[in-house]
Amino acid sequence: MGCFLLMAYLDSTRHDHEGTLTSLDMQVGIMRKGPSTRASGFTESVIREMTRLCQAYGAVNLAQGFPDFDPPVSIKRAAATAISKGYNQYSTTYGAMGLRKAIARKVKSYNHIDCNVDEITVTCGTTEGMIASELALLDRGDEVVIFEPFYENYGPDAILSGAKCRYVRLREPDFKIEAETLKQAFNHKTKAVIINTPHNPTGRVLTSQELGLVRDLCQDYDSYAITDEIYEHIMYDGHKHVSIGSLPGMEDRTITISGFSKTYSVTGWRVGYVVAPKSLTSAIRKVHDFLTVCAPTPLQEACTAALQLPESYYEQLRENYRKGREMLVESLKNAGFGVFKPEGAYYVWTTTDDTGFEDDRKLALHLITKIRVGGVPGSSFFHNPSHGRLRFRFSFSKKPETIRRAIKRLERFSPKHPATRPDHRLPCRLAMTAGS
C-alpha cells in the first residue's frame, strides 16, 4: 500500500504529458528533457569531425572537400568593393536582382533549363538550398529515394523534413543507375528522388540515358527530382554535365540546386541557389526566409562578378583538378588502396581491403595520427555503416604542393611499415565508437 502511494505521489508530480520529470529530479536539478527526437535521429558530420582532427594532429586534410587556395583575384576584389560601396545590409530575402538575373542566364546557357528570376532563390550555400527545398516539399510519410553511397547531408535532410528514405545502391565498379533496382524503390508514396551529379563520393557523372530512367519513374509516380549539381563544372576525360531539369517532361518536376563554393573556390562564402517552378519557389522562399533571411549581401555581388568569368577559367579549373586527380590516384594505388578513378568532382573513392585495416574509423584515426593525412571513413556515406567499413574517401581539392606533401606522407603507409599499426588511444567521438 505504501509503495502504491509513493508511486501515485511520484506520478502526480510528473510534468504535463511528458511523464519524465519528478519533483525529486527538480530538487536535485536533474534535467530530463533532452534534445528533440528529430535531432537525435542523426549524428554530427563525420567530414567536419575529420577536419577538426586534422587540425589537432597537423594532418594534411584530404577529408573535407574544400580548396586550400584562393578564388580568382577579380572576385575577391568584387567582394571587397561591395563591402566598401555599402552592400552591407540584408538583400532581398530570395536574392539580389542582379545575381538572380546572372544565374538565370547561366542556367539557360549551361544547364539548358529555361528559367527566370522568379524561379530562383539564392540561399546560404547548396546545403541550405537542399534542406530548404526538402522542408518545402516533403511531408511526414513521404518517401525520398537516395542513391548510395551518398553525401552525408542527405540523410539528416530527409530526417529533418520527416520523410522516409529509400536507398538505391550504385554498384561498383561503374556506379551506374540500374533500371530494375531503381524501379523497385519507387511507389505511390515517393515524393522525390535526390540526384547528385557529378557524384560525391564516387565521382560518377550521370548520363542522359540514366537520368532518363529517373525521369520516366518521376512521371509514372508523380514525383520530383531534387538535384544537387554543385560539381557541375568539374569533370574529366570529356564527360559532360547533364541537368535532369533539362530533360523534356522534367520542367515542372525538378528542383535544381547549385552554388558558387566549388566552382569559384569560395566554400566559406555560403552562396548557393535553387531553381524551381514558381509554385514550388514560393514555398522554398518562405522556408529560406525563416531559416536564414538571406545569403550574405556583399558576397552575392561578388558571385554576380564570378558569373562573368570567361570560359578559359572553367577549363583551367578542370585542368588543375585533373592533374591533382592523376597525382593522388597514383599515390593511393601505391599505398595499397583500390581506386575508382573519378569522372568528375574532386574525390577519390577507394577500397581498403588490402590495407590491413578492417574498420574505416580505425583507418581514419591511424592515417591522421600516425601518417598525418586525413580522409573520410566510407561508412559515413551509407545508411548502414557496415556497408562502408572497407571504403574510404580522399579529396584532391588542394594545391599541388599540398597533394605532394600528402603523397610523401602516404609513402609511409603500408601494412608492413612500423608506423602502420592501429592506434587504440581513441581521441574523439568517432574513436569512441570505433570498434563497437
Ligand code: GLN
Ligand atoms: N561537400 C564537401 C565534402 O563532401 C564539404 C562538406 C562540408 O563540410 N560542407 O567534403
